[in-house]
Structures are given as structure tokens and as C-alpha cells.
Amino acid sequence: MAEKIVLALGGNALQSGKEGATAEGQRLVVQRTCESIAQLNERGYEMAIVHGNGPQVGRIVMASEAAKDITPAMPFDVCGAMSQGYIGYHLQQGLKYALNKRNQSFPVVTILTQMIVDGQDPAFQDPTKPIGPFYTREEAQVLEKEKGYVMKEDSKRGYRRVVASPLPQKIVEIEAVKELWPHAIVITCGGGGIPVIEDPTGALNGTAAVIDKDFAAELLAEQVDADILIILTEVEKVAVNFNRPDQKDLDHLSLLEAHQYCKEGQFAPGSMLPKVQAAMKFVRSNPSKRAIITSLDKALEALDGKTGTVFTFNG
Numbered sequence: 001m002a003e004k005i006v007l008a009l010g011g012n013a014l015q016s017g018k019e020g021a022t023a024e025g026q027r028l029v030v031q032r033t034c035e036s037i038a039q040l041n042e043r044g045y046e047m048a049i050v051h052g053n054g055p056q057v058g059r060i061v062m063a064s065e066a067a068k069d070i071t072p073a074m075p076f077d078v079c080g081a082m083s084q085g086y087i088g089y090h091l092q093q094g095l096k097y098a099l100n101k102r103n104q105s106f107p108v109v110t111i112l113t114q115m116i117v118d119g120q121d122p123a124f125q126d127p128t129k130p131i132g133p134f135y136t137r138e139e140a141q142v143l144e145k146e147k148g149y150v151m152k153e154d155s156k157r158g159y160r161r162v163v164a165s166p167l168p169q170k171i172v173e174i175e176a177v178k179e180l181w182p183h184a185i186v187i188t189c190g191g192g193g194i195p196v197i198e199d200p201t202g203a204l205n206g207t208a209a210v211i212d213k214d215f216a217a218e219l220l221a222e223q224v225d226a227d228i229l230i231i232l233t234e235v236e237k238v239a240v241n242f243n244r245p246d247q248k249d250l251d252h253l254s255l256l257e258a259h260q261y262c263k264e265g266q267f268a269p270g271s272m273l274p275k276v277q278a279a280m281k282f283v284r285s286n287p288s289k290r291a292i293i294t295s296l297d298k299a300l301e302a303l304d305g306k307t308g309t310v311f312t313f314n315g
Ligand SMILES: Nc1ncnc2c1ncn2[C@@H]1O[C@H](COP(=O)(O)OP(=O)(O)O)[C@@H](O)[C@H]1O
Pocket: 009, 010, 011, 012, 013, 014, 052, 054, 155, 232, 233, 234, 235, 237, 238, 239, 240, 241, 242, 266, 267, 268, 270, 271, 272, 273
């Protein structure tokens, strides 16, 4: 039977490199990434793709706020839906091209996905999710004062606006994902899913937050009974003493080792920590499964055991 993979693509990773943070730059990074995804498809893996949206949704919100004198600003959840739309569009386009080149006519579909969150989630009182561009400390102070944003340092890369990031609880469109799974590469839970709160009548209402796509991908991987959760970002391996002269890249982590490093504060909150926590949760949910964290261009090598950081239940 074909192995099932949930592939999580980092929002920052999709806007990294020399191309920068333009829509065209992202399209080029997506195109390269789609070449590896098409190779995975060629090998017979069944796949769903979950992408991040931190930089993208941040920019959509900024554009909407900047234009508020011309047209009313879009609510945050609508900005999240817009980010799913354009990143899904880039992925559909890139994948179709990469698959066609290999004479594979496999359907690719983006499902606009809502994610139920708990309105009482303490995360609403403690913003942690970095969105939008990076700023200097001085610029961040000005934004805090002038716009009332909460700004935090992000993995020593600069300062970013942070927003609430409640935990994903239920994928609203999960039945559609399961129906489509054997027949298509499904792009779903983009940006962690559009955060919605269910009221007592069953109505869903969008809320101002950005869900962590690593946790959303983990939830999806459990629900579709995936064999492997692969989290692709900018770094090839998870490291301890990250960005220090004694940095050590890790090939493998057992649950126990990962837990110990989390306790030591080795993984930055809002960036590497949720990835490690999602990987840990997945292997804890079923000890026969594995999770891998690696860079966008190394997915194939990592699946072959040649690189990446592999998480397993035991050592
Ligand atoms: N211990 C660590 N090991 C490796 N990378 C780390 C670590 N701590 C923080 N990072 C940073 O986390 C980044 C990944 O998080 P982020 O950029 O938020 O991911 P995404 O690509 O999903 O948007 C890496 O590119 C790296 O700069």
C-alpha cells in the first residue's frame, strides 16, 4: 500500500531566498518546491500539502489597513482566506506544471479550509504567532506605539508583529479531504486553516488569529492516518545551540530527547518550537509513525534517510 504523507511547507520558507517577499518571488520558490513534490508523487506516495501563511497574511492585513481610507479594511479571518487562495493558486499552478513535465496527469485541488478553535483558548490573551515582515528593534518600537501592535523578536532574525494563535481543534472540511485523498494531491489547512469559533447554534464565525500550520498539519496527519509528517522549512536540520558557535545539527530525536531539549529552551517559540512539538505529538499519537523536519529542497533526501531531523517514539 502507498505510504501516506502530510507535507507542511513553511510560510517564511516560501518567501525566502534571493527572490524576496514578492508574489513573483514566492511563485518561483513554490515552483522549485513543486518539482520535489512531483517526484514524491512519481514515487507513489499519497499526499496532502499544508502551507504556512505568516508573512503572507501579515502583508495582506497591512495592505488592507493601509487602504482603509479608500475601501473598508478586511477582517483578519478574510485575510487568512485570501492567503489560502493565493498560495493554493501558486501551488496548483506549480504542481500542474511539474507533474505535466513528468507525464503525470494527477489532479491537484485546494480546499479552502476552516479550523474550529476554542474561543476561550488562553492563546487569545497571549499573542505568539509572528506574521508579516521583519523589522529592526527601533522600527518595532514605533509600530507598537503608533499602531498598537504587539512586536516580538523572531529567532534572532528581527522583530515581527505577533498575533493570537489558538490550537486547532477540528478541521471543518475533513470529510471532503478524506473523499479526495486517494484521487488528488490535496492542498488543505493552509495557514493552519481559517480560524472559526462555533457558537451554540452551530454557526461558524471567523476570528482574528493565525493558527500554527505545523499543529494543523499534525492534526490532519492523525485524522487521515498518515504514515509520515514532513515539516519543510528553511533549515535542513533542527539544531541545539542554534545560531551559536557550538551549534549542533541533529539527525535524530526520540520523544525523550526532544522533550529534554524543549525543557532546556533549545527551540525558539513561534518558529522551531511548534514544529518540534507537532513532530512529537505525531509520533506520540502512534509509535510506529515518524516525523521529519528538513528544508524545502531536501524532502526526497530526507525520506531516503540521507538528511533532515527524524523524530521517532523511541531512540
Ligand atoms: N533550534 C533551532 N534549530 C533550527 N532552526 C531554528 C531553531 N530555533 C529557531 N530556528 C529558526 O526557525 C526557523 C523556522 O521557523 P519559521 O521561519 O517560523 O518557519 P516557517 O518556514 O514554517 O515559516 C528556521 O529557519 C530557523 O531560523
